[in-house]
Amino acid sequence: MRTVDSIEALEALYERKPSGAALDKVTDRLTPAQAAWIEASRFCVLSTVGPEGTDASPRGDDGPVVRIMDERTLLLPDWRGNNRMDSLRNIVRDGRVSLMFLVIGATIVMRVNGRAVLSDDPDLTARFAHEDMHPRAVIVVSVSEAYPQCARAVMRAGLWSRGDDSAGLPGIGEMLAEAREGFDGAAYDAQWPERAKTTMW
Helix, strand or coil, X not given: CCCXXXXXXXXXXXXXXXXXXXXXXXXXXXXXXXXXXXXXXXXXXXXXXXXXXXXXXXXXXXXCCCEEEECCEEEEECCCCCCCCHHHHHHHHCCEEEEEEECCCCCCEEEEEEEEEEECCHHHHHHHCECCECCCCEEEEEEEEEEEECCHHHHHHCCCCCCCCCCCCCCHHHHHHXXXXXXXXXXXXXXHHHHHHHCCC
16 A cells, blocks of 8 residues: 655645635634534534544533633533543643534534643533533633634535434444443343433433
């Protein structure tokens, strides 16, 4: 397999330079339009980096997935998950993060790059109270770059315009059964929807 192993070779392969708009769209803070778009997003992907490598974690909420504290600061609650803490461990050791926000039906993807810290301050976690539950921690992101992503990828995928591509796909239980001998994947998948309802927050 031939590989591209230098910046010079990469730039020669992609002869076209980025357009002015591709460069001009990047800001070092959230503009009002960017903020409005992010506030409409209930789902994002959080990417982090640490000694063991990279991690990308889906994050979702039943309202805005992040709160905008100011034009340079985002607050992302760490709601209940699988307790692997891959993203959180990375943030504690290396604060570099990227966020990719999606809005159902929209072809634009909003991207934010910056640095993050983890806070368990009670006043901060209380901002995200859901009934009687609070997140254990909040990821505080300092924005260094924000920009919208070209819509071509979402349009090519027909992400919001095609049918349900998940029909017939294996569940997590089936995957666990392949990874761990003797695991009852069918029972896990059958019980998961009810278990999720009681462990969402």
